[in-house]
Amino acid sequence: MLNNKFEQLTRLFAQMDRALIAYSGGVDSTLVAKIAYDVLGDRALAVTAESPSLLPEELEDARIQAAVIGIPHELVQTDEMNNPNYTANPVNRCYFCKSELHDTLKPLALQRGYPYVVDGVNADDLGDYRPGIQAAQERGARSPLAEVGVTKAEVRQLSQQLGLPWWDKPAQPCLSSRFPYGEEITIAKLQRVGRAEVYLRKLGWKNLRVRSQGDTARIELSPEQIKQFVLTMDLPTLVSAFQDLGFLYVTLDLEGYHSGKLNRVVNQDDKAIV
Numbered sequence: 001m002l003n004n005k006f007e008q009l010t011r012l013f014a015q016m017d018r019a020l021i022a023y024s025g026g027v028d029s030t031l032v033a034k035i036a037y038d039v040l041g042d043r044a045l046a047v048t049a050e051s052p053s054l055l056p057e058e059l060e061d062a063r064i065q066a067a068v069i070g071i072p073h074e075l076v077q078t079d080e081m082n083n084p085n086y087t088a089n090p091v092n093r094c095y096f097c098k099s100e101l102h103d104t105l106k107p108l109a110l111q112r113g114y115p116y117v118v119d120g121v122n123a124d125d126l127g128d129y130r131p132g133i134q135a136a137q138e139r140g141a142r143s144p145l146a147e148v149g150v151t152k153a154e155v156r157q158l159s160q161q162l163g164l165p166w167w168d169k170p171a172q173p174c175l176s177s178r179f180p181y182g183e184e185i186t187i188a189k190l191q192r193v194g195r196a197e198v199y200l201r202k203l204g205w206k207n208l209r210v211r212s213q214g215d216t217a218r219i220e221l222s223p224e225q226i227k228q229f230v231l232t233m234d235l236p237t238l239v240s241a242f243q244d245l246g247f248l249y250v251t252l253d254l255e256g257y258h259s260g261k262l263n264r265v266v267n268q269d270d271k272a273i274v
Contacts, residue, residue, distance in 0.1 A: 002154055002157060002158060002161075005148045005149065005150050005154065005158075006035075006158060008148045009035050009144055009145075009148055009150070010035060010038075010039050012144050012147065012148065013035060013036050013039040013040055013044075013144070014039050014040075016040070016115070016116045016118075017040070017043065017115070018040065018043040018044070018113060018114045018115060018116070019036050019040060019043070019044050019045075019114060019115075019116045019117075019118050020044075020045050020046075020047055020105060020108070020109040020112070020114040020116065020117050020118070021033045021036055021044060021045065021046045021047065021071075021117075021118055021119070021120075022047065022049075022101065022102070022105055022117060022118065022119040022120070022136075022141065023046035023047060023048050023062065023066070023073070023120075024048065024049075024054075024058075024062065024120065025048065025058055025059070025061050025062025025065055025066075026120060026169070026171065026172060027155055027156060027159060027166060027167065027168075027169045027171070028120030028121070028122050028145060028152075028155050029046075029119065029120030030062075030065050030069070030120075030159070030164065030166065031120070031145070031155050031158060031159050031162075031164070032118060032119070032120050032144060032145065033046045033065075033066065033069055033071050034069050034071075034159075034162060034164060035144075035162075036071070036118070037069055037070055037071035042072060044071055044072070045071070045072050045073075045074065045112070045114065046066050046071045046072065046073045046074070047073075047074050047075070047076055047105060047108065048062050048073065048074075048075050048076070049075075049076055049077075049078040049101050049104065049105075050075045050076065050077055050078070051077070051078045051079075051080060051081065051174075052081055052175075052187045052190045052191070053080070053081075053097075053174040053175045053176050053190055054174065054175070055172075055175065055194045055197075055198065057198060058172055059075075061166075061169075065164075065166060068165075076104050076105070076108065077104075078100050078101055078104055079100060080096060080097050080100040080101075081185075081187060083096055083100065086100070086176075086185070087184055087185045087186070088182075088184060089176065089179055089180075089181055089182060089183055089184060089185050090181060090182070091129075091131075091181045091265075092131040093131075093176060093181070093185075094130065094131050094132035094135075095131035095132060095134060095135045096135075097132060097135075097174065097176070098131075098132035098133075098135035098136050099135040099138075099139070101136075102117065102135060102136050102139040102141055103139065105117050105141075106139050106140065106141075116142055117139075117140065117141045117142070118141065118142045118143065118144055119136055119141055119142075119143050120143075120145060121133055121136070121143035121145060121146045122143075122145040122146055122150055122151060122152055122154075122155055123145065123146050123149045123150055123151050124151050124152045125146065126146055128259075156168060170206055170207040170208075171207075171259065175190045175193055175194050176190065178193045178209060178210060178211050178212050179193075179211075179212055179213070180211075180213050180265075181265060183212075183213065183214070188246075189212060192212070192245050192246050192247070193210050193211075193212045193217070195245050196210040196217055196242055196245055196247070197209070197210050199241055199242075199245075200219070203233075205221060205225065205229070206222075207221070207222045207225075207257060208220060208221050208222075208225075208257060209257050211253070212247075215246075215247055215248035215249060216247065216248070216249040216250075216251060217242050217247040217249070217250050217251070218251045218252070218253050219250070219251065219252050219253065220253045220255075220256060220257035221252075221253075221256060221257055222256055222257055223255075223256035223257075225256075226252070226254065226256055229252070230252070238250065
């Protein structure tokens with residue numbers, strides 16, 4: 001089954017002839033970049049959007065991974081932080097983020113002679129509330145993984161089979177996803193929550209989020225890590241470190257982390273908003 005999907009992906013890129021990849025450095029878009037480069041060589045180009053919602057560490061990972069693959073890699077600046085529709089953080093915030101991204105990538109692709117812009121959306125993404133997907137589709141972007149029906153688990157499996165060392169890299173959506181809908185997003189807030197997550201990762205914790213609500217940080221870890229975290233962490237030092245970043249209060253989410261939790265508050269009427 002997976003081999004068949006892989007063959008479909010290679011045929012899809014062969015038919016494109018030239019493609020620009022919206023490349024975040026996450027496991028999904030990196031797999032797309034790998035396959036595109038293996039099929040198209042230098043007729044594939046990976047482009048990463050540099051913005052305050054992307055950690056510098058993630059940008060460096062993207063550079064390293066592109067170099068390992070061999071695909072040409074460029075950076076572009078996006079300006080979503082100057083769009084009040086984005087910084088107000090409505091439930092469809094991602095629509096405005098992806099609109100900015102693809103309004104930047106599409107003209108670049110046309111200018112360089114790439115008839116296709118492709119992204120790393122996978123089949124599982126279609127089952128969640130992802131208004132950014134609509135924005136990308138409206139601008140003609142294609143999602144090869146979703147088109148072929150490749151799930152997130154299959155992305156990791158296929159990445160491992162292709163020898164990509166980051167096949168098990170935790171998901172790292174943009175930092176704006178750390179804030180409850182309706183709370184204004186600022187560069188200072190993005191930096192604060194980003195530095196908090198980097199602090200925890202440097203201590204060895206993985207697959208985590210630091211959610212920010214006002215002056216409170218809520219740490220989400222995978223459920224199996226929670227007990228170890230409570231028993232082994234120097235909690236006063238942790239609290240002090242977070243307070244140095246600008247948080248007043250530090251809490252631990254006892255349910256643990258799982259993708260899509262933020263969308264529990266989204267109702268059907270909200271999903272209809274564009």
